[in-house]
Amino acid sequence: MRIAIVGLPSSGKTTVFKALTGANPASAVEASLVAVRVPDDRVKQLSDFYKPKKTNYASVEFVDLGGAAGLRKDAGELGAKFLSAVRPAQALLHVVDGFSLPESVDEFVAEAIASVDTELVLADLGQVEKRIERLKKEGIKAGPMRMEFEKLEKTQQALEAGTPLRCLPELALDDDLRSFSFLSAKPVLTVINTTEEQSAWSAKGLDEALRNSREGDWGCFIPLCAALEAEIADLEPADARAFLADYGIDEPARERVINLSFDLLGLMSFLTVGEDEVRAWTIPKQARAQDAAGVIHSDIARGFIRAEVLDWKSTLDLGGFDEARKQGKIRLEGKDYLVKDGDVISFRFNV
Ligand SMILES: Nc1nc2c(ncn2[C@@H]2O[C@H](COP(=O)(O)OP(=O)(O)OP(=O)(O)O)[C@@H](O)[C@H]2O)c(=O)[nH]1
Ligand SMILES: [Mg+2]
Known part of the structure; x- marks a missing residue:
């Protein structure tokens, strides 16, 4: 299960990738993918009890798009590199720069959300229009083809109104539309890349409609001080806590982001235990x-x-x-x- 890290240029995507994975991207240009262990206290406690030969945690994969994948404000068209890295992901992690304009984070977040959602919506709209044209050319017959056409028309209307498909579950979850892997249908975790002073940022100040498009079943907002947490990604938890405490941050957000990502993917774990192995197995809710x-x-x-x-x-x-x-x-x-x-x-x- 895969999560693609998206966001405007220099918002801190690669820094967030480092904070989450503890690894540097393999390339500055091409997409990099790293699997990350999902922290799970249940597995830890069971493993402490059984002392098995092997302990296996669940994992999720994060993708950093690399420099050339380009998602720019008002660029109008997403590049092939962006699409090939993001289409196969089951969810998105949107990094918003909350560090360069600390005096008005809310405004900046709102703008970044709107511009990224616009890009996703436009990419989906292009795909829908192409398919509709094709169906019209072939001549729309009754049956499955007619049904697909009608669903696509509904999708087109929503997208033309600027609504991300994740806000319309009946379309986002439709089996006939699944093969399109619509970008705006993917759930989003919105990570606000803050300074240490802003690390307690909450989404409460945002416009309600905007918040609704990123909250609930489709995701949530979480502040993460990416530059700091990237520095401590490979420290022992106790050392990491002590380091952050010096900056007035109580809890590292890294683990929460990973846990929320797992949750956002609609996944949960069941466990198997024994002297040989304690293991978390990933299943859909x-x-x-x-x-x-x-x-x-x-x-x-x-x-x-x-x-x-x-x-x-x-x-x-x-x-x-x-x-x-x-x-x-x-x-x-x-x-x-x-x-x-x-x-x-x-x-x-x-x-
Ligand atoms: N002060 C501060 N600087 C940050 C933070 N996160 C990232 N930066 C800086 O912002 C710049 C961009 O960070 P990157 O992580 O490379 O951003 P990116 O989104 O991957 O950039 P592109 O891939 O080029 O679009 C770098 O100079 C980082 O050091 C942060 O939390 N605080
Ligand atoms: Mg980058």
Whole structure:
């Protein structure tokens, strides 16, 4: 699962990439992609308990677009490099420069949001118009083609009114439109790259409509002092905290940004435990037990009998999964059970 870092030139995209990944981009020109471990205290505690040979966390990938990918104010057209790096991403992280104009951050944020959304909307509109023209040329027959055409016309109307598709879930989530990978349909985490003085910035001062287009199910705002956090990305957590405390910042935002990214992608984790391995497995929210089994192996999904389930906290409190089983504390669930974030699961299956 991939998140593309977008934003106006020199807003601090590469600095945010460094803060999140602890790595320098592989290239200043081409897109760079790095997978980052999703911090998870549940995995840590279970790993401390089991002391397994291997511990596996969930991960998300961040993409820094590199210098040549260009998203400029009023450029009118997004380059091929930008599109090829951003289309495959499931979500966007929009970096807004909140450090060069600290006296009016809100105004600056509003402008940056509007100009980036305009670029995304225009790119989608171009795609829709092309497709509509093509369909018209082929002659629109009843059936699936007519349906696609009608949905595209609705999409076109919304985009022409300047509405990002993420604000219209019925279009953003439509199966027939999914293959377009519309840019403005992707959820956005809006990172305000602040100075240390502004690190407590909140989106409350922003216009409501603007805020709504970036908040709720489709994302949120978070201040991050990227230049500082890029410096501490490879320090031990305690050292990092001490460093930030010198600048009056209580908590590093880095972990929150990564956790929010994972959440924004619509993902959660279930866990497997044992002496060999403690592991977080990534599944979509609302996944069923059988889908979860399939993430481990398709054979386990196919031969699914039952899922043994216990939440992670009880697993620890009861002295481990096997011990909890002996005490009869483990639930048996069927294939349609909706897995909860943090469930510890052991699958019974036959092949
Ligand atoms: N003071 C301050 N400077 C910053 C901060 N973040 C980035 N900068 C500076 O702003 C400039 C641009 O930062 P980059 O991270 O390269 O920005 P970018 O968005 O990747 O730039 P392009 O890829 O060229 O569009 C650099 O000189 C950074 O040192 C910050 O939080 N505070
Ligand atoms: Mg850059």
